[in-house]
Amino acid sequence: MKRIPKSLTLKLEQREQNNSLRKLALPNHLIDFASNDYLGFSKSEAIFNRTHSFLIDNKIIQNGATGSRLLSGNHAVYQEAENCISKFHHSEKALLFNSGYDANVGFFSAVPQRNDVILYDELSHASIRDGIQLSNAKSYKFQHNDFEDLERIILKLSSDNQQSITIFVVTESIFSMDGDTPNLEELVQLCNKNNCFLVVDEAHALGVFGDHGEGLVQMLGLQDEVFARIMTFGKGLGCHGAAILGSQKLIDYLVNFARSFIYTTGLSPHSVATILVAYQHLQTEKEALQKLRENVIHFNQEKKQLGLNPLFVRSKSAIQSAIIPGNQKVKNIANQLQGKGFDVKAILSPTVPEGQERLRFCLHTYNSKEEISEVLRLLSTFVF
Numbered sequence: 582m583k584r585i586p587k588s589l590t591l592k593l594e595q596r597e598q599n600n601s602l603r604k605l606a607l608p609n610h611l612i613d614f615a616s617n618d619y620l621g622f623s624k625s626e627a628i629f630n631r632t633h634s635f636l637i638d639n640k641i642i643q644n645g646a647t648g649s650r651l652l653s654g655n656h657a658v659y660q661e662a663e664n665c666i667s668k669f670h671h672s673e674k675a676l677l678f679n680s681g682y683d684a685n686v687g688f689f690s691a692v693p694q695r696n697d698v699i700l701y702d703e704l705s706h707a708s709i710r711d712g713i714q715l716s717n718a719k720s721y722k723f724q725h726n727d728f729e730d731l732e733r734i735i736l737k738l739s740s741d742n743q744q745s746i747t748i749f750v751v752t753e754s755i756f757s758m759d760g761d762t763p764n765l766e767e768l769v770q771l772c773n774k775n776n777c778f779l780v781v782d783e784a785h786a787l788g789v790f791g792d793h794g795e796g797l798v799q800m801l802g803l804q805d806e807v808f809a810r811i812m813t814f815g816k817g818l819g820c821h822g823a824a825i826l827g828s829q830k831l832i833d834y835l836v837n838f839a840r841s842f843i844y845t846t847g848l849s850p851h852s853v854a855t856i857l858v859a860y861q862h863l864q865t866e867k868e869a870l871q872k873l874r875e876n877v878i879h880f881n882q883e884k885k886q887l888g889l890n891p892l893f894v895r896s897k898s899a900i901q902s903a904i905i906p907g908n909q910k911v912k913n914i915a916n917q918l919q920g921k922g923f924d925v926k927a928i929l930s931p932t933v934p935e936g937q938e939r940l941r942f943c944l945h946t947y948n949s950k951e952e953i954s955e956v957l958r959l960l961s962t963f964v965f
């Protein structure tokens with residue numbers, strides 16, 4: 582059947598009129614400033630070869646079976662990987678999920694209860710918002726990285742409720758569209774003061790911050806102050822999957838009540854082995870982390886020298902965003918950069934709020950300083 586409901590057609594037409602219609606594109610051969618493969622692990626022959634050797638040496642391929650982990654899909658390599666991850670992140674336990682989206686939806690739909698409250702940063706990722714929508718808890722957003730606004734809401738909730746309530750505070754250590762970070766030390770103090778449970782999504786901090794890429798929470802030594810951390814592997818680790826870090830009781834609860842964990846086919850042994858090997862590689866691969874940090878510093882120095890700082894959101898992460906309002910305008914500049922051989926993506930509304938359209942530059946270990954200087958030089962000629 583080729584027909585679809587008229588309402589769907591109208592929504593597609595509206596996207597076309599707003600220059601925001603999404604389309605799938607094949608990989609290209611442009612210089613990569615678009616992917617989240619910050620350390621280049623998805624291209625690593627060493628990780629690829631070690632993963633296959635691990636599977637063969639441990640005879641895991643022959644024993645593989647598909648299914649929910651509560652049925653036939655809980656391979657022996659899961660336990661080894663989760664033990665490795667929890668030890669690496671100084672967490673009591675870790676639980677693997679198929680993706681960061683599944684982890685966030687599973688956590689927020691299951692953990693906060695009917696009489697609880699979720700307070701989330703207004704720029705929280707769509708996966709967090711979708712999980713919150715599935716929750717029975719009430720939810721309120723606070724202004725981006727504004728802890729005065731957050732505390733105002735907490736105090737109002739406390740005064741409006743005669744009985745004590747459970748409050749979950751949700752943020753990201755590195756925000757996916759802006760690349761900026763909250764003051765986590767201040768946030769921990771606020772949560773402790775008000776007896777709130779802090780949840781931090783570390784998707785874009787894993788592999789980027791910390792001596793071994795542990796993430797920002799651990800780099801600051803705050804892991805024991807955070808109720809749950811969500812670590813996503815599709816960015817810095819260059820592979821599929823995610824993990825929720827927390828106490829044994831939290832993990833037990835998720836195994837019993839997180840529907841995105843219970844009612845889905847578990848990752849294949851190959852995928853889990855890739856995660857395990859990527860973590861092992863992260864512990865020894867200091868050169869890649871150092872090169873990435875040098876590239877972030879060089880990018881910030883170059884944009885300052887070219888007078889581009891006013892365009893950019895302040896960021897010390899691998900994500901650097903230049904705000905260029907208007908879908909058509911930012912798409913035109915992205916097309917010009919792509920025409921010069923640089924894969925820089927335009928982020929359009931409604932993915933970001935109208936007026937906050939942007940070019941999103943993702944930095945990698947494999948970007949040369951010359952490439953960084955040239956793409957910023959071209960940007961300056963296109964916008965000034």
